Amino acid sequence: MFIIYEALAVLAYGALGLVLMLAGYLLVDLLTPGRLHVLIWEQRNPNATLVLAANTLGVAMVVAMAIYASGGTVADGLLRTAVYGVVGLVLMTLSFVAIDLLTPGRLGDVVNHTELRPAAWINAIAHVSVALVVAAAIS
Template identity: 45%
Template sequence: MIELVTDLGVTLGYAGIGLVLMGIGAVLVDVATPGSLRHLIWAERNANAAVLLVSNLVAVGVIVVTAISASDGHFAQGIASTTGYGVIGLLAMTVAFVVVDMMTPGKLGELLVHPEPHPAVWVSAAVHLAIGAIVSAAIL
């Protein structure tokens, strides 16, 4: 029974870190795009904004899962590496956004929340997912 309680506590710890990192990722996407991301997705049903946010959340999730797997049952080390690699992933996604924005005519954030489908959102989503994969590979 003690092992079960311990395992549940460890799971809660990792879930908490994952939620915090995904929350930070959502805030970063919101800051990078004009208007309220929440309003764009839930009220205006903006598919571009949703794809951008989803790609960020999935990328962070992949990093968190990989860091947990690589921790090999060492909770303190696992929490530290999950947090560290998660932050690195978020920073790398932010830098990538800035770089893509510099290479894009106009403001990338505005293109990504345009009400009509825009191919720029798929480019940005692919960048998020690629960064998540790269950071995950670095963990292993």
């Protein structure tokens, strides 16, 4: 019966991770003009792809570390993972907004541009950097 319990725990953590990554997708979609599914899958926009990929990787890093660091019961671990995941999403959103405020032009417009732009790389690296800091803080 232990293996069934463990399998259900993996399923619960996986589902929570997917929900958090979906929330990250929705946040990036809200912060950028246009719809991400159109920008990425229909228009093949490299800037939107880079920023979304970095955001998804960042959320996954935070969720993975939260799962790794969670102790006690599965319920406690899921709660910690959810809280840390939301904190990571908030901080990555704030980094997106801060970069937008501190740099010339609108970052949302850069993400919409059809040619790969340096500002998209900065934003992508900021997402991963913030996620690394949150992940380190969790451990």
